[in-house]
Amino acid sequence: MVNCGSSSLKVGVFEVGKTAIEVFKASYEKFEAGSCSYKITRGGKTETGEAAFGDIAAALRALPHILRGHRVTELDAVGHRVVHGGKKFRTTTILDQPTIEAIKTLTPLAPLHNPANLLAVHIAQEVWPNLPQVAVFDTAFHSTIPPRATTYAVPKAWRDAGLRRFGFHGTSHKYVAIRAAEEIGAPLRDLQIVSVHLGNGASVCAVSRGESLDTSMGMTPLEGLVMGTRSGDVDPGLFGFLSRQLGMSIDEIEDALYSNSGLLSLTNSSDMRSVEDRAAKGDANAQLAIEIYAYRTRKYIGAYAAAMGGLDAVVFTGGIGENSPSMRRRICDGLEFMGLQIDHERNQSVELADNAAPQIQAYGAKVRVIVTETAEQLMIARETAAALAPKAPVPQPVSVAVSARHVHLSRPAVEALFGTGYQLTPAVPLRQPGQWAASERVTLEGPKGRLERVAILGPERPGTQIEISRTDGFALGIDAPVRDSGKLDGTPTVRLIGPAGSLETGGLIVAARHIHTNPDDAERLGLADGMLVDVHIGDEERGLVFGKTLIRVGAGAVTEMHIDTDEANAADIRVNGEGSLVPDLRAVAVPSREA
Numbered sequence: 001m002v003n004c005g006s007s008s009l010k011v012g013v014f015e016v017g018k019t020a021i022e023v024f025k026a027s028y029e030k031f032e033a034g035s036c037s038y039k040i041t042r043g044g045k046t047e048t049g050e051a052a053f054g055d056i057a058a059a060l061r062a063l064p065h066i067l068r069g070h071r072v073t074e075l076d077a078v079g080h081r082v083v084h085g086g087k088k089f090r091t092t093t094i095l096d097q098p099t100i101e102a103i104k105t106l107t108p109l110a111p112l113h114n115p116a117n118l119l120a121v122h123i124a125q126e127v128w129p130n131l132p133q134v135a136v137f138d139t140a141f142h143s144t145i146p147p148r149a150t151t152y153a154v155p156k157a158w159r160d161a162g163l164r165r166f167g168f169h170g171t172s173h174k175y176v177a178i179r180a181a182e183e184i185g186a187p188l189r190d191l192q193i194v195s196v197h198l199g200n201g202a203s204v205c206a207v208s209r210g211e212s213l214d215t216s217m218g219m220t221p222l223e224g225l226v227m228g229t230r231s232g233d234v235d236p237g238l239f240g241f242l243s244r245q246l247g248m249s250i251d252e253i254e255d256a257l258y259s260n261s262g263l264l265s266l267t268n269s270s271d272m273r274s275v276e277d278r279a280a281k282g283d284a285n286a287q288l289a290i291e292i293y294a295y296r297t298r299k300y301i302g303a304y305a306a307a308m309g310g311l312d313a314v315v316f317t318g319g320i321g322e323n324s325p326s327m328r329r330r331i332c333d334g335l336e337f338m339g340l341q342i343d344h345e346r347n348q349s350v351e352l353a354d355n356a357a358p359q360i361q362a363y364g365a366k367v368r369v370i371v372t373e374t375a376e377q378l379m380i381a382r383e384t385a386a387a388l389a390p391k392a393p394v395p396q397p398v399s400v401a402v403s404a405r406h407v408h409l410s411r412p413a414v415e416a417l418f419g420t421g422y423q424l425t426p427a428v429p430l431r432q433p434g435q436w437a438a439s440e441r442v443t444l445e446g447p448k449g450r451l452e453r454v455a456i457l458g459p460e461r462p463g464t465q466i467e468i469s470r471t472d473g474f475a476l477g478i479d480a481p482v483r484d485s486g487k488l489d490g491t492p493t494v495r496l497i498g499p500a501g502s503l504e505t506g507g508l509i510v511a512a513r514h515i516h517t518n519p520d521d522a523e524r525l526g527l528a529d530g531m532l533v534d535v536h537i538g539d540e541e542r543g544l545v546f547g548k549t550l551i552r553v554g555a556g557a558v559t560e561m562h563i564d565t566d567e568a569n570a571a572d573i574r575v576n577g578e579g580s581l582v583p584d585l586r587a588v589a590v591p592s593r594e595a
């Protein structure tokens with residue numbers, strides 16, 4: 001894979017099978033006066049030195065020769081990091097000519113990055129004309145960010161022109177979130193993680209249950225944190241001020257925000273190592289820069305914990321996140337109130353060799369703090385292999401049940417609504433063994449309205465759970481999160497009204513679509529508990545593919561997919577029908593089994 005930046009070139013060769021093994025790694029930087037510095041790792045040995053390449057293009061053109069020199073001869077494909085994929089590219093994409101042209105049009109949105117990425121594509125096509133080239137986009141992981149976080153409150157014409165948050169460093173955020181979940185030993189789907197990527201470019205990402213929910217970079221990689229040479233968040237009012245007071249042009253202002261701001265503008269160095277050295281020697285500018293840097297990052301961690309309604313782990317990565325214990329400490333200090341506290345000794349002695357992801361939170365702290373190297377290169381190699389893997393979907397029919405809004409009640413809830421000692425009356429058996437709809441009904445009430453005669457499904461459960469559709473949420477005036485059954489922490493409350501009384505209870509969710517199945521059917525269908533699959537439902541005209549459908553294997557379960565009324569309406573399914581199961585391509589990249 002090739003990660004070609006504006007000032008450096010990183011190359012990795014991986015053998016991708018069930019896992020990806022790094023065979024060769026090289027980086028070239030500090031290009032000046034006809035030479036550059038390089039670092040090559042092959043077979044566990046690392047060599048560094050000066051090479052006679054005056055620019056990145058020269059280093060790229062020499063790659064086949066360099067690789068042969070290190071006995072790396074058989075390549076199957078080239079994966080490229082492409083920073084901006086805009087709205088069009090939501091997943092890894094094979095680079096044909098129309099794709100390359102489409103990426104070119106995105107250059108104004110990432111002027112430091114996309115041209116360098118495309119240069120690498122261009123030269124790779126020249127030196128390896130017979131190899132497939134694949135683009136892995138920084139923006140792709142963020143395609144799940146909801147409109148409330150991608151939309152800027154600006155004139156409609158601007159939004160129509162494409163102005164919105166995209167977010168970057170997605171490959172890194174995705175990798176470190178997966179790595180953190182492995183380290184914690186819990187499914188990614190159950191975790192609320194803030195990923196903090198601090199390199200030359202820097203960004204924070206709220207990874208909620210495996211998906212990007214928000215991120216600090218915006219339409220361009222300029223928003224958010226303080227970076228090496230980029231400002232991060234500023235008041236957009238500065239454009240008018242600088243233009244009128246200092247007579248600056250838009251180009252001058254933008255160029256300064258990208259290339260002459262951040263640490264560089266505060267200290268004369270864009271390099272955190274040297275900023276830290278100067279601060280230690282008493283340089284007041286460097287000390288202030290470090291404070292600003294840590295403060296901005298800390299604010300984002302707090303904001304994203306609030307955005308997710310909880311926080312299980314913070315992961316640090318990128319050159320600064322991986323290597324600066326003092327920066328990690330400054331960022332975390334003051335967050336004890338939310339259960340986040342680091343152990344200073346663990347923080348000081350972080351060792352990242354061999355893919356380690358050490359935990360550095362204080363013993364007993366609620367929030368884990370994890371440090372790990374980012375592995376964008378490895379992820380790009382994996383995504384490239386997955387994009388080129390032969391796809392042979394074998395559609396398997398699965399029956400589909402449409403769940404209208406309903407509640408599952410706990411014992412205390414039954415008693416609050418129907419009276420002490422009351423027992424619900426099973427009226428209609430459901431297809432899942434032992435489950436039934438009761439003859440009793442309840443009313444749901446929210447700030448905006450009521451939903452009457454809502455079904456109660458038995459038997460009783462330990463926790464009350466209310467499952468509605470998105471449309472029902474608008475009728476009630478409550479924003480319910482999409483959740484797997486039983487994952488109710490931090491869910492909003494709603495009022496339940498019964499004949500004997502009412503109660504205000506949490507547990508309001510839009511149920512995440514899922515397929516119940518038993519071990520025998522799971523084996524026959526090639527499914528496993530926790531896997532995510534794509535399912536096509538409906539007819540040719542209005543049918544839809546429902547992505548990320550969770551497989552839940554349980555002894556004795558009847559194989560059946562559950563969707564809600566909104567989903568059924570969208571695919572124009574009126575009665576229970578049959579969907580066909582398509583093995584999920586994304587499941588190759590996101591571990592399909594997050595156990």
Ligand SMILES: Nc1ncnc2c1ncn2[C@@H]1O[C@H](COP(=O)(O)OP(=O)(O)O)[C@@H](O)[C@H]1O
Pocket residue numbers: 198199200201228270271272273274276318319320323324
């Ligand atoms: N030991 C260290 N202490 C503090 N900062 C470090 C250390 N090592 C690297 N860095 C910083 O990491 C940043 C570069 O991060 P990196 O992730 O390598 O960059 P890129 O985004 O270009 O891949 C620089 O600011 C560098 O000073």
Ligand SMILES: CC(=O)OP(=O)(O)O
Pocket residue numbers: 005083113138168169199200201202221
């Ligand atoms: C998008 C971005 O900022 O990338 P980098 O950190 O490589 O500059």
Ligand SMILES: [Mg+2]
Pocket residue numbers: 408457467485
């Ligand atoms: Mg249910």
